Amino acid sequence: MPFKRYVEIGRIALVNYGKDYGKLVVIVDVIDQNRALVDAPDMVRGQMNFKRLTLTDIKIDIKRVPNKKTLIAALEAADVKNKWESSSWGRKLIVQKKRASLNDFDRFKIMLAKIKKAGVVRQELAKLKKETTA
Amino acid sequence: MSYKFHQFQVVGRGLPTETDEHPKIYRMKLWATNEVRAKSKFWYFLRKLKKVKKSNGQMLAINEIFEKNPTTIKNYGIWLRYQSRTGYHNMYKEYRDTTLNGGIEQMYTEMASRHRVRHHCIQVIKTATIPAKLCKRESTKQFHNSKIKFPLVFKKVRPPTRKLKTTYKASRPNLFV
Numbered sequence: 438m439p440f441k442r443y444v445e446i447g448r449i450a451l452v453n454y455g456k457d458y459g460k461l462v463v464i465v466d467v468i469d470q471n472r473a474l475v476d477a478p479d480m481v482r483g484q485m486n487f488k489r490l491t492l493t494d495i496k497i498d499i500k501r502v503p504n505k506k507t508l509i510a511a512l513e514a515a516d517v518k519n520k521w522e523s524s525s526w527g528r529k530l531i532v533q534k535k536r537a538s539l540n541d542f543d544r545f546k547i548m549l550a551k552i553k554k555a556g557v558v559r560q561e562l563a564k565l566k567k568e569t570t571a
Numbered sequence: 572m573s574y575k576f577h578q579f580q581v582v583g584r585g586l587p588t589e590t591d592e593h594p595k596i597y598r599m600k601l602w603a604t605n606e607v608r609a610k611s612k613f614w615y616f617l618r619k620l621k622k623v624k625k626s627n628g629q630m631l632a633i634n635e636i637f638e639k640n641p642t643t644i645k646n647y648g649i650w651l652r653y654q655s656r657t658g659y660h661n662m663y664k665e666y667r668d669t670t671l672n673g674g675i676e677q678m679y680t681e682m683a684s685r686h687r688v689r690h691h692c693i694q695v696i697k698t699a700t701i702p703a704k705l706c707k708r709e710s711t712k713q714f715h716n717s718k719i720k721f722p723l724v725f726k727k728v729r730p731p732t733r734k735l736k737t738t739y740k741a742s743r744p745n746l747f748v
Contacts, residue, residue, distance in 0.1 A: 440722035440724075440748060441748075442722065442723075442748060443720045443721060443722050444719075444720070444721055444722065444723060445718075445719065445720040445721075446717070446718075446719065453729070453731055454729060454731055454732075458731055458732075466644055467714055467719050468644050468667050468668065468669065468714070469667045469668075469710075469711075469714055474642075474644055474669070481642065482642040483641075483642065483669075484669050487723055488727055488729070491726075492723060492748070500717075501717050502643065502644075
């Protein structure tokens with residue numbers, strides 16, 4: 438199985454540990470075997486260990502260590518935000534976040550919606566069962 | 572990023588006497604974990620170079636030196652003198668890091684691991700930021716590639732906070748990338 442996601446300049450990664458957990462960052466340069474210089478529109482450019490990063494499929498086209506303006510422009514041009522939020526991984530994270538931030542009334546609404554959905558599914562199943570036995 | 576070793580600029584001179592009203596002022600840049608240790612190191616080195624001790628000298632200034640550009644990667648060359656079990660040796664080591672303090676810390680940990688040299692047996696002679704063309708070590712030169720590309724071969728599965736750490740897990744982790 439060859440590798441598909443490489444550490445390279447312009448690779449988007451998700452931070453999976455530490456203070457910036459959950460952020461999407463761009464690998465802007467490689468310091469050495471374990472660390473990358475990493476940048477995002479809302480943080481100061483800094484170093485991060487690869488152990489804290491999970492590589493994504495998204496890659497943008499930048500030169501080594503661009504300045505903040507160029508980086509933000511490149512991110513806009515590659516439409517990273519929309520690509521991420523429409524990818525299945527990104528959508529799952531959004532749903533997780535939404536579920537974690539529900540209040541009691543939202544959970545009540547979800548309960549009603551689930552019951553309704555289950556009722557409709559069961560009706561269809563009953564219809565299909567009747568057709569096969571008949 | 573907190574570093575164990577801080578860089579200090581220490582300035583001191585011998586006390587003025589009748590024969591020497593204005594003794595020469597000496598300045599050193601050195602690494603220590605705190606200011607007190609930095610001052611002590613300063614007198615240690617000065618004693619070896621000039622006829623002056625802490626008891627007949629005065630400290631004029633001690634300032635911490637901070638990195639000017641901690642967001643750019645630099646190649647640091649460090650010349651050091653260390654004491655091994657059999658004698659003193661000189662060494663030149665190269666490190667890639669964003670700050671000089673980070674490079675020095677890498678040096679201390681590497682000397683401890685590779686040569687079993689504790690930090691009090693190491694004297695930093697000189698440090699310099701080396702441009703990429705002049706680097707000597709292959710391990711730093713291999714990162715001088717503007718189109719660097721490599722896969723992360725082994726994915727360490729880790730809970731995002733230490734609170735979620737458990738001794739037993741329900742299933743074996745998937746370590747592929």
